[in-house]
Amino acid sequence: MASPALVAVIGSGPAGIYAAEALVKQTDGDVRVDVFDRLPTPYGLVRYGVAPDHKSIKSIAKYLQRVLENPAVRFFGCVELGRDVSRTELLDCYDAVIYSTGAMVDRQLRIPGEELPGSIAATDFVNWYCGHPDAADHSFDLSVEEVAVIGVGNVAVDVVRILAKTAGELRETDVPEQVIEALSASRVKRVHMIGRRGPAQAKFTTKEARELGELPNASIHVSPEDMDLDPASAELAGSDRKVGGNIKALSAWTGEPAAGRPRHIDVRFWRAPAEIIGSDRVEGLKLERTRLDETGRVIGTGEFETLPVGLVMRSVGYQSVPLDGVPFDERSYTVPNEGGRITGPDGDPVPREYVAGWIKRGPSGVVGTNKSDAAETVRNLLEDLEGAETNPKRTIEELLESRGLPVVTYEDWLRLDAAEIALAESLDRGERVKLARWEAMTSACRGRE
Incomplete structure (x- = not known):
């Protein structure tokens, strides 16, 4: 590998920044890494996916910040693959490219009524309360008294918790x-x-579950009937620490819910959404009771009930979207790869192109999972570059300058960072208050009020 290698990382979330870190560490700094993001802000889901009241997890941004401050790493904000630069152009400017664009859209329920106003993706709600600029002007009808959140993952629990908390x-x-x-x-x-x-x-x-039970202004209840465990589930609860912890936390909610609290959470298992009811907007949610068959598959029982909800939020998983010109598996919603090396239709590696994070393996694991995932990709990338001729045809600076793109540098991001800290101080609201609208964010990056 000629020195230094030039590598582009597309996406500045944890997977992308961990990839940049691994590139620097595995080459002892004998590499130059440019990290791109379509937003003016780095950190991806740490900034726009981690719940705002999970401050310890959000503190991971301080670790990621140190990577971006390495002299071998540069940040290019407000540069979008496909819109501002093409895949071919990137390959002309770099020895290798790592795509780490994550999983950006939600999965659908595919039931009648899903298109009604008031039926939304939980990701839209998460983006809104996390201050994502694409969702800054979204509005949600919080004048309704009952809301259904479909899903029992951490994102669903986050949404339920935010809905159940007071603004204070x-x-x-x-x-x-x-x-x-x-x-x-x-x-x-x-x-x-x-x-x-x-x-x-x-x-x-289990930590997420316990947090629901600790809300001071919301009671919580789960039906004892829903807690009846079949033999396989009981065995799993005894052998799997997480499952056992969840069962213990949930069992504590089967008694009489605390009285006198302004909000209430109902946790309902063994229900499948069958139809979202309404004429002009959501007026109810029809659920079918479910059970497991002898093979462990969920099947309906033919028993139905309807909840009088005015808002339905689906939280049934994320999926990645195709990148222009990059191979994509429409079944797994990932880029086909072996150890991070992108593979083509014939199964052979595509030269100089790699993936890391959710677009590589699907939406699984926690934030820290991306570190080992990125390290694997980088090891294979560097092995491929070893002894190879590195001869980019042009520089990224020439390309971006020729198009007059208003690129946000890391120093520009620090101005936005300082503006959010100052805003929090002026409002007496903690450590930071996010600027969410594009114009406000880009103005802050330029040092303008």
Whole structure:
């Protein structure tokens, strides 16, 4: 490998930044890494996916920050693959490219009524309260009294918790001021969290479950009937620490819910959404009771009930989207690869192109999982470059300058970072308050009020 190698990383979330870190470490700094993002802000899901009241997890950004401050690493914000630069152009400028664009869209329920106003992706709600610029002007009808959240993963639990909290409980977090104002006017009284399977199959962590039970302004209840475990589930609860912890936390909620609290959470297992009911907007959610058959597959029982909800949020998983010109598996919603090496239709590696993170393996694991995942990709990338001729045809600076693109540098991001910290101080609202609208963010990057 000629020195130094030039590598582009597309996506500045944890997977992308961990890839940049691995490139620097595995070459002792004998590499130059450019990290691109379509947003003016780095950190991806750490900034826009981790719940605002999970401050310890969000502190991972401080670790990622040190990577971006390495002299061998540069940040290029407001540069989008496919819109501003093409795949071919990137390959002309770099010795190798790593795609780490994550999983950006939600999976659908595919049931009647899903298109009605008031039926939304939980990801849209998460983006809104996390201050994502694409969702800054979204609005949600929080004048309804009952809401259904479909899904029993950590994202679903986050959404339920935010809905059940008062605006006052969120004032010390970094949610945008307009979100605090909207939540202050919320009339939501009851939130239903719905799972197709039983409590032993719930995907949330025990820590997330316990947090629901500790909310001071919301009671919580799960039906004792829903907690009946079949033999296989009981065995799993005894052998799997996470499942056992979840069962213990859930069992504590089968008694009489605490009285006198303004909001209530119903956790409902063994229910599958069958239809979203309404004429002009959501007026109810029809559920079918489910059970496991002898093979462990979920099947319907023919028993139905309808919840009088005015808002339905689906949280049944993320999926990646294809990148222009890059191979993509429409079944797994990932880029086909072997150890991070992208493979073509014939199964052979595609030269100089790699993947890391969710677009590589699917939406699984925790934030830290991306570190070992990225390290594997980088090891294979460097092995491929060893002894290879490196001769980019042009520089990325020439390309971007020729198009007059308003690129956001890391120094520009630091101005936005300082503006959010200053805003929090002026509002007496904790460590930071996010700027969420594109114009406000880019103005702050340029040092303008």
